[in-house]
Amino acid sequence: MxxxxxxxxxxxxxxxxxxxxxxxxxxxxxxxxxxxxxxxxxxxxxxxxxxxxxxxxxxxxxxxxxxIPSEEKKWTQTGIAPLQHMRYEAQLAFKKRQVEECLHKMHCDEVQVHDTTPSPQQMHYRNKAQVPVRVVDGKMEVGFYRKNSHQFISIQNFGIQQEDIDDALQVIARILTEFGVSAYNEERHEGVLRHIIVRQGYYSKEMMVTLVTRKKKLFQGQQLAQRIIEEIPTVVSVMQNINDQKTNVIMGEKTICLAGKGRIEDEMLGHTFQISAPSFYQVNTPQAEAMYQKAIDLAHLSKDMIAIDAYCGIGTITLSVAPHVKEIYGVEVVAPAIDNAKENAKENEMTNVHFAVGKAEEVLPKWQEEGIQPDVVFVDPPRKGLARSFVETTIELAPEKIAYISCNPATFARDVALFKEAGYRLDEVYPYDMFPQTTHVECVGVLYKQN
Structure with a gap:
């Protein structure tokens, strides 16, 4: 025993x-x-x-x-870099095996799993940080919680974030200390500042700082924001997000601009994107570009095709696909993201791009009634994968191809098995290491309808 x-x-x-x-x-x-x-x-x-x-x-x-020797004990304790002790080539093999095992469990052994594409950067690759705060000995500090606990661990070097972001976090923490901002206490649901979010454009180097607060009132908020902009020249936007709920969800629904502009700008596959505080944007930009390009290549697009991007967000995939097809339609449930997407299409002078707000499984049938019949559907869902209702809707639409970008091989394999039952086949899948030093793996595959 x-x-x-x-x-x-x-x-x-x-x-x-x-x-x-x-x-x-x-x-x-x-x-x-x-x-x-x-x-x-x-x-x-x-x-x-x-x-x-x-x-x-x-x-x-x-x-x-x-x-290999571990660089920083705190990265393991907090789960920032749980594989930092593993040689990078072994990490890539481990991630390939994850994809193979998930497909095997869903009886998809015929699918060829290619070697994992390594990330161009194995450290300091993240263009976004979301960190909780604590006041320690009268000073605001940033860090993370020890895994499976409420114990806060102060961290200066996060290892996997862009170094400019690590530096910015320390400056912001010092300014918050000087302004006397209190840290949120989750047990008592009191205090002001819950999280600091810093996002930096990979190509533009523009930086956005978002202060997540428990209440709208932030004493001297605009002066504080202006000070951040003065001390960190790359910061062009300071936002405040209000989250008054007793929850571990980081952001609330309301975001206001304290100083600078309300967006930052960056590029992906040669297109310019405006990125707002709540928008989803891939955190490893060069690897995301490689992954999106692979999906485009595997889909064998042509200028007479109609495409749909079913989880389009701010339009990163939509606009990347647009030059290769006749028309593309993007749908997204988050309305502000669609506002961003429309602006991005306009800024990139894309005239063959159309967007709608709503659940994909509800919008796609309406488009079909309007005579829109897609040749290819692109999906890049969250970790929970595709809703069963969306899978059924897509099967009814019967596109020739479904280009699936996944951040979770387990739900990817589950969804592939459902499409397989409906007469689609997946020949090969390409894993991508979007998050080196962690256990996460993304992958790309295109399902083809069998006639």
Whole structure:
């Protein structure tokens, strides 16, 4: 019987999707952070459940050839970089295996999974930071919570964020201290500042700072915002987002401009995009460009085709596809994103682009009634994948191709299996490492309708 606080000598036999090593004692699995397959370690059991437990390493007897020295203990403790101890080539292989196993579980073994495309940058690649704050010894500090706890850990170098963003966070924290802004206390639901969000254009270098506050009232908010702009020359926009809910959701619904302009600008695949505070925009710009280009290439587009972008956001995929097709229609449930998308189409002088607000599964049938019959449908859904109703709607529309960009191989494989049942086939899939040092993997594949 495995007992808490007992120590055991074990061999790591596998790695979970969360990047934790797996050891087994009498067929009972134990999950151990910062371990790799093949390693022999002494562990201490931290938690025992009915089906599995958790342990921590006390001593390494034998290490994996894929192990490299960890740069910063805090990155592992907070989950910022759970794979930082793993050689990058091994990370890529681990991510390919995730995609293969997800497809295997859905009986899609015939699909060829290519090697994971590496990120051009393995560190300092994120163009966006969302960090909670705490006042420590009278000073505002930024950081993250220790995994599975409410313990705040102050961090200066986040490792995976653009270095300009790390520097900006420290300056902003100092200014907030000088202005006497209090930090939000989630247990008591009091205090002012909940999060700082910093976003920087990869090409433009324009920076937007969003202060997420518990209430609209922010003492000397405009002066504070102006000071941020004065001290950080790349900041062109300081926004305030109000989130008065007792929730772990970061942003609320209302955003106001405190200083500068309400948007920042950046480029993707040669097109210019206006990005607002709540908009979704891929955090690893060069890798997103490579992934979108692969989807375009695999879809074999032509100038006589009609395309639909079903989760279009601010129009990054829509505008990237537009030069290759006759017409493209974008739909998105978030109205401000569609406002951005329309502005972006206008700024890029795209006349064959059309946008609508609403749920894709409701808008697509209306378009069909208007005589719009797509040859290809592009989808880039959130982690939960496609709604079943959307899959059914798309099957009824019967496009020749469905170009699927996914940030979750499990829901990707689930949706592929549904399309497969309806007569679509997926020949190959390309994994992309959008988030080096983490366990996440994105992938691209195009499903073809079989006649």
């Amino acid at each position: 495995i007992q808490k606080n007992q120590e055991y000598d074990v061999t790591i036999v596998d790695l979970t999707y969360e990047g934790m090593g797996v050891a087994k004692i009498d067929h009972y699995p134990l999950f151990i952070e910062n371990t790799l397959p093949g390693e022999e370690v002494r562990i201490k059991v931290l938690k025992v459940g009915k089906k599995f437990g958790f342990g921590k390493v006390m001593e390494f007897y034998k290490t994996s050839p894929d192990r």
